[in-house]
Amino acid sequence: MQLTDYRPRSALVTKTTLILQPRFPVVDAHNHLGEAFGGGWEKRTASEVLDVLDAAGVRIYVDLDGGFSEHYLHHHLDHFKAVAPERFRIFGGVNWSAWPEQGNRFGQWAAAQLRAQAARGADGLKVWKPFGLQVRDHLGALVPVDDPRLDPLWAAAGELHLPVVVHVADPVAFFDPLDEHNERWEELQAHPDWQFPSPPYPSFESVVTGLANLVARHPGTTFVGAHVGCYSENLAWVSALLDRCPNFFVDIAARISELGRQPYSARRFCLAYADRILFGIDMGPDLEAYRRYYRFLETDDEYFNYSGREIPDQGRWSIHGLYLPDDVLQKIYSANAQRILVKRS
Ligand SMILES: [Zn+2]
Numbered sequence: 001m002q003l004t005d006y007r008p009r010s011a012l013v014t015k016t017t018l019i020l021q022p023r024f025p026v027v028d029a030h031n032h033l034g035e036a037f038g039g040g041w042e043k044r045t046a047s048e049v050l051d052v053l054d055a056a057g058v059r060i061y062v063d064l065d066g067g068f069s070e071h072y073l074h075h076h077l078d079h080f081k082a083v084a085p086e087r088f089r090i091f092g093g094v095n096w097s098a099w100p101e102q103g104n105r106f107g108q109w110a111a112a113q114l115r116a117q118a119a120r121g122a123d124g125l126k127v128w129k130p131f132g133l134q135v136r137d138h139l140g141a142l143v144p145v146d147d148p149r150l151d152p153l154w155a156a157a158g159e160l161h162l163p164v165v166v167h168v169a170d171p172v173a174f175f176d177p178l179d180e181h182n183e184r185w186e187e188l189q190a191h192p193d194w195q196f197p198s199p200p201y202p203s204f205e206s207v208v209t210g211l212a213n214l215v216a217r218h219p220g221t222t223f224v225g226a227h228v229g230c231y232s233e234n235l236a237w238v239s240a241l242l243d244r245c246p247n248f249f250v251d252i253a254a255r256i257s258e259l260g261r262q263p264y265s266a267r268r269f270c271l272a273y274a275d276r277i278l279f280g281i282d283m284g285p286d287l288e289a290y291r292r293y294y295r296f297l298e299t300d301d302e303y304f305n306y307s308g309r310e311i312p313d314q315g316r317w318s319i320h321g322l323y324l325p326d327d328v329l330q331k332i333y334s335a336n337a338q339r340i341l342v343k344r345s
């Protein structure tokens with residue numbers, strides 16, 4: 001038998017708690033409705049999405065797929081938010097491809113674009129991971145995450161009270177050599193384009209250091225570090241940035257795999273930073289996925305599958321629930337996101 005064919009089944013006799021509805025209403029602060037990450041729900045009706053959200057106990061759904069083109073942003077605003085304004089928040093994006101044309105004035109231009117998106121109804125700004133890894137300026141040089149030419153953009157987000165959800169870098173193993181020690185070897189075999197070997201890419205450390213500099217330099221702008229502050233493998237690093245920058249928040253989207261394999265550290269982290277953590281699943285409106293997240297946050301179930309697949313896609317390990325207390329759950333499920341988003345409502 002090849003190791004890749006090995007599918008051991010746990011013989012543990014432990015409890016399985018089925019959580020159908022969350023203990024408190026939920027704001028899903030990191031999700032999608034577009035083709036690539038949201039399962040193409042943009043082609044379905046708002047009421048179909050709302051049926052899933054109602055079943056899952058989700059009150060507000062943050063769709064990060066507004067993007068920057070009129071096509072996407074306006075479509076998502078008209079198709080979802082206009083139908084149920086109290087249930088949807090739509091985030092805009094940055095059109096990096098205009099940098100060659102705008103040159104060193106790109107930051108001012110992007111700020112003006114953001115103001116226009118806000119006027120049209122955008123509720124925040126989503127920055128995707130090409131930033132820091134692939135985005136280049138008019139001279140072809142890589143744009144670092146803390147590039148001062150972008151200061152006008154971040155300042156505008158602060159003035160407009162638009163939260164910035166920022167995803168830079170990726171799992172640390174995506175930057176590591178693809179050898180027998182790489183803990184995401186199977187995932188990278190399936191997605192070879194997710195590797196960022198350095199060189200030519202910058203190191204993981206330099207990208208997240210850029211994030212820390214960026215957040216510290218703009219205390220008047222609210223940043224949400226996606227996927228547990230972009231460094232879920234190192235909660236001490238994320239904690240240090242949260243300590244240093246009161247304008248920094250994190251979401252847990254697509255990272256119960258990481259949090260649940262370090263359950264003691266993760267639980268301490270959630271208790272210590274209960275006011276700074278946002279709920280999100282990043283898997284489209286998916287009832288079963290919501291229920292896995294609720295089980296993870298609410299129960300003390302042990303050693304369970306964090307994904308819907310027999311071989312979990314982020315790595316062959318299992319997770320443990322955090323059994324968070326009610327006051328912490330309530331903040332992570334909704335109060336923190338409401339506080340950030342409410343300024344726009
Ligand atoms: Zn996402």
